[in-house]
Amino acid sequence: MTERLYWLDPYMQQFTATVIACTAHNGQPAVILDRTAFYPTGGGQPCDRGTLNGIPVLEAVERESDGAILHILAYPLEAREVEGRIDWERRFDHMQQHTGQHILSQAFLRITGAQTVSFHMGEERVTIDLDRIGFPPAAIEAVEELANQVVMENREVRTWFAETEETKELSMRRPPKRGGRIRIVEIADFDRNACGGTHVRHTGEVGPIKIVKLERQGDVTRVSFLCGWRALRDYARKHHLLRESAGSLSVGEAMLPEAIRTLQAELKETRKALGTLQELYLELALPSLEQRVQPAPFGEILVHLWPQLPSGLLPLLARRLKEGHPRLVILASGGADGLLIVACGPGVPMDAREVLQRLLRRLGREGGGGRPDYAQAPLPQADLSALHRALSEAFRSWSASDGIS
Secondary structure: OEEHHHHOOOOOOOEEEEEEEEEEEEEEEEEEEEOOOOOOOOEEEOOOOOEEEOEEEEEEEEOOOOOOOOEEEEOOOOEEEEEEEEEEEHHHHHHHHHHHHHHHHHOOOOOOOHHHHHHHHOOOOOOEEEOOOOOOOOHHHHHHHHHHHHHHOOOOOEEEEEEHHOOOOOOOOOOOOOOOEEEEEEOOOOOOOOOOOOOEEEEHHOEEEEEEEEEEEEEEEEEEEEEHHHHHHHHHHHHHHHHHHHHOOOOHHHHHHHHHHHHHHHHHHHHHHHHHHHHHHHHHHHHHHOOOOEEEEEEEEEEEEOOOOOOOOHHHHHHHHHHOOOEEEEEEEEEOOOOEEEEEOOOOOOOOHHHHHHHHHHHOOOOEEEEEOOEEOOOOOOHHHHHHHHHHHHHHHHHOOOOOO
């Protein structure tokens, strides 16, 4: 059995060991050592990374069959004696997050009565799942305040091993899931729980604990949170966004919410006014467009290009122009939000999607879609002269025959 140095001293950054077996894992070379400071993935905590004799350790995993710790390597290791080095920044981050999780889970239990049923530490976020839903904001604030109070009190974090029978005499946050020798992690006068992860020695090392998101997942609540350097980096990023947003609106940071509400109200009124203007434009444009309708063997055809027009108007125009007529309508607009629309009125023996694709091929483009009677494709920053030529050629072709070339 490999001696687990990370349990003896989670602050150990380098160690020596002897290779007792060379093997492979998912096609990668791997070794088993007589002793290791590499924590293997498990219990919701990712593994340590680092090097063995300078060779990158990509992953550390515990083999289910016998509990051996496999060190997955970037390339084979030749030596028998090795020097291991732990990626300390990654290790300490995991220690902060995992100890912070113990603190937060106990804080939730004390304030809300909610028990933690699972824990996951990702590269960016850490989550716990709670066995309850519907937490009021005041309760979340109280949980976060209690957790950070425990951090600032710099309480001792102690670990030891106990047999299953002994744990029955202890006040544990959750009963151990397995029997035998159990590793206990205790935060002085606050939390005691079975855990095999790596932890700091005092809660002050955890740094700030910040809850960033709550999501309902069926009958549980998933809480995303950050501790230590992760929380500080998140604060710095959000503070930068806050200053940048306030500066762009020329208001103080405290006035930003009110400035946003004012902008939202103005935007709502602007959209109403725009809707009114669009309706007015439709009523003015439709008679002029009707005059451009030309006869075709299958009924009628209308082709028109605007150098620039809000793309939201084109679908409205196309639908109005095809209603009740055996008419092929092709409309396009240029500009940043350019759009190409093909609409077939009743009785037109064509599929709008096929017509659209043939037009796009003439333009050297692809994409778009729709229904047999209506199809569209974006044309951002289209070459207007090429678009005009393609539409003109299509108009001449479709006006002269009932086919599509």
